[in-house]
Amino acid sequence: MSIYRFGKLVMAVGISALLAGCEKNALSSSEFQYITPQEAQVKVIFTSSYQANPGFHIKINDARVSGVLNFTSGNPTPFPGGGLQTGGGSTSDYLIVPARENKITIARPFVGTANDSVLLATSTNTFEAGKKYSLYFTDTAAKTTSLLVVDSLTAPDSGFVRYKFINLMPDLPGVDLYLGTLKVAENIPFKGVSPAFTIPTNNASTTWAIRSAGSATNLHTYASAASVATSNQRVMTVIARGYSTISAAADTRKRAVSLIYNQ
Template sequence: MLWSCEKNVLTVSPYEYTDGKALLKINYSCPYIKNPGVQIKINGEKVSSLVTYSTPYPGGGLNTGGNSYADYLAVNAGNNTISLGIPKTGSTEDSVLLFTTQADLTANEYQTLHFTDTAANTQTVLTKDAANKPDSGYTQFTFVNLIPNSTAVDLYFGTDKVASNVAYKQATAPFLLPANTSQAWSVRTAGGTTTLGSSYTSTSSVANQRVFTVYARGYIGPVTTDIRSVKVSFVYNK
């Protein structure tokens, strides 16, 4: 007997750059205290595994869920419907639709759609990400404030203020720091002297020629002892 079938193709990554497509990363950073597993859909089609707070998808980051790759989804440019939902057991159908939004995406550009806050207060921030790595000896960052009950915050690297008076849902212009240095990252209320929540230290956050979106997440106030406390995290962009 003779059998015939199509040849299996091993795909190294499903997130390859495709000319004419928009390159999209979803940063799921909605601080629900019970932290359910959430699926991401684009135009009604499930595109993710179950992710929890706080996870950039695809890829990952530092002080986040996910892996250590800087992957992006290749999606159609223009207006796209993006939703977050808790699925029914064993199904891709949403049991609870947490949030849905429209995102106008640009062809041939790397973009991250950040989700923050919860329930009816859920908000999104769309950032344009770097297309190239910085020169050797440097690490590139963009900072986004995703703390819902903040007015504005400052970002510190050690004792150096590297981003000043960044309002909620606002992003800075890209900035560079010398690579392979080790200092604590922290956020403070704009003009303040006290660290909000916890700081984060890792030489991986200043790896040579990497590109990150660094973001502040969580809530300021009495929820400082649970998952919703203020933290500093990093999305891998390059």
């Protein structure tokens, strides 16, 4: 399919953290290869939702690295890997890329080919050796924009889950994130990234909510035990996506929350 490889960076601290966790909470991942000192890792999350929900593929340096993807059941598909309220699987996989400048493009393919039909988005970024990145695309058409985020390489202590929050809603200047009644991120601007925070797996609530900054009204809620209670030592990114004015469940542009598996 491409010259790019799936990978996971394995470190002694990560191995000891896995051993400390309960077997039923073991993290799942695909078969991996070790990365070299000249390589980095990247995951691509295309949240630029279109009402028509077109199929798209991903290329790195003009080489196709994915099959045809789309918003599965109205949710974006991280590639590679997956998350909650997303398409994809239950793994935290990344692609291994050269530690240098790389161009990543999103395009609609000609049917049955690997050739581009309509370019939807492109981003050129420099990746440093040994680092793990997520590249997010948001907004649509001429306003499409990207955000490159460095992801954590370290799992939290047993009994905890580590998160960060990203606001990918173009029509809101700031978003608050709640877990139950606990405000875990405040007034995060568009394309802003919150400080990391940890939540115990025995937390009283597993319901996430997004609000316009300072508001007492939920724009959207998402409840999932897998986001907290059964995710011992996971590292995840919570994203607010879509447009605040769209709520119809069948519309891929709707306001929503997703969680991306990083580790």
